[in-house]
Amino acid sequence: MNKIISFPHISYYYIPIRYIIRNITKCEILIPESNSLNTVSIGAKYSPNDVCMPFKYNLGNYINALNRGANFLIQAGGGCRYGYYAELQEQILKELGYNFKFINLIKNNHISIIKLYNEAKKINNKLLFIEYVFYLIKGFLIIVFMDKTHKYIRENQALSINPKEYKKAFQILKIAYSKDKLSILKIIKIYINSKKALKSIPKKQNNNNIKILIIGELYTLMDSTANNNLENILIDSGSIIYRYTDLTYLLFKKKFARTKILKTSRKYLKYTLGADGAESIAHAIEHCKKGIDGIIHIKSYGCVPEINAIPILSQISKDYNVPIMYLSYDGENNIANIDTKIEAFYDMINEKNKKNNTYF
Numbered sequence: 013m014n015k016i017i018s019f020p021h022i023s024y025y026y027i028p029i030r031y032i033i034r035n036i037t038k039c040e041i042l043i044p045e046s047n048s049l050n051t052v053s054i055g056a057k058y059s060p061n062d063v064c065m066p067f068k069y070n071l072g073n074y075i076n077a078l079n080r081g082a083n084f085l086i087q088a089g090g091g092c093r094y095g096y097y098a099e100l101q102e103q104i105l106k107e108l109g110y111n112f113k114f115i116n117l118i119k120n121n122h123i124s125i126i127k128l129y130n131e132a133k134k135i136n137n138k139l140l141f142i143e144y145v146f147y148l149i150k151g152f153l154i155i156v157f158m159d160k161t162h163k164y165i166r167e168n169q170a171l172s173i174n175p176k177e178y179k180k181a182f183q184i185l186k187i188a189y190s191k192d193k194l195s196i197l198k199i200i201k202i203y204i205n206s207k208k209a210l211k212s213i214p215k216k217q218n219n220n221n222i223k224i225l226i227i228g229e230l231y232t233l234m235d236s237t238a239n240n241n242l243e244n245i246l247i248d249s250g251s252i253i254y255r256y257t258d259l260t261y262l263l264f265k266k267k268f269a270r271t272k273i274l275k276t277s278r279k280y281l282k283y284t285l286g287a288d289g290a291e292s293i294a295h296a297i298e299h300c301k302k303g304i305d306g307i308i309h310i311k312s313y314g315c316v317p318e319i320n321a322i323p324i325l326s327q328i329s330k331d332y333n334v335p336i337m338y339l340s341y342d343g344e345n346n347i348a349n350i351d352t353k354i355e356a357f358y359d360m361i362n363e364k365n366k367k368n369n370t371y372f
């Protein structure tokens with residue numbers, strides 16, 4: 013039987029994940045259909061009632077992949093409740109009658125690269141450790157370069173005369189990184205060319221774009237389907253978006269940032285809040301000090317660490333006189349009247365800026 017491996021979606025990261033898994037296992041990789049309301053409603057149908065939204069999306073992805081022929085599933089989400097999804101998801105899918113092997117890469121609630129090597133070696137016994145490390149490095153480089161490019165787009169697209177060119181450039185980058193064979197040099201060249209293309213897009217002469225910080229729960233922040241395309245709606249309406257949570261931050265920076273996070277937020281916090289709750293607070297403070305115009309806090313419905321952050325964020329909003337809007341997504345319904353909510357939020361920002369003109 014051919015081994016067909018699949019894993020859940022989160023944003024554009026299926027590209028580097030596919031690259032790593034394909035090259036270390038030499039198996040066929042099946043990427044689930046893109047996230048949609050259908051994905052989450054299928055997942056929700058078989059999920060426990062009170063489980064948070066990423067669980068439902070993941071389960072919907074797995075069911076889609078299994079129905080299309082996948083027979084190996086990978087779970088690598090860690091931290092918070094995410095780290096305990098794997099066992100429950102495997103049990104639900106087995107009870108639904110699917111026949112597959114489930115690979116859980118989580119150890120002590122975090123992804124283990126040694127576990128990944130051991131599992132890959134069981135599938136591809138010719139895999140050398142050095143070869144594995146090499147593909148891992150290349151996959152990580154793709155993650156870092158995609159994140160850097162996306163950050164540039166979030167912070168510059170609204171300043172452009174031709175915003176469509178930004179979307180086109182990111183699409184080209186995605187296609188270029190979707191190949192099976194990529195040397196380190198090629199990975200770097202693709203990024204440099206993409207950056208050059210983006211920087212050559214002409215910008216408006218004058219701009220007084222509103223600057224918004226988006227903080228909150230990681231899945232809702234990073235996956236555009238999970239947040240009903242919030243970033244693009246804001247960028248299309250002329251805002252510059254600041255968001256620090258991406259896979260580069262979660263994999264490489266988060267564990268070194270703890271002391272700084274607690275130091276920045278010491279007026280409001282003594283301990284971390286679990287998941288990214290303390291990060292939300294520290295980044296809100298940092299950006300308020302720099303003169304951000306507004307903050308949007310987003311989360312999955314029922315996300316406890318981010319619920320704990322909300323009263324503190326409201327206090328920070330008052331202390332720094334920066335408007336804040338809270339959005340909670342259950343994944344099954346679009347947030348009602350989102351355009352009206354954003355309009356009201358912009359009105360608050362404009363009103364505040366009339367009185368107090370502070371920019372970065």
Ligand code: SF4
Pocket residue numbers: 064065066091092093094229230231287288312314315316317318
């Ligand atoms: S951070 Fe929130 S949404 Fe994410 S797994 Fe934890 S509780 Fe669920």
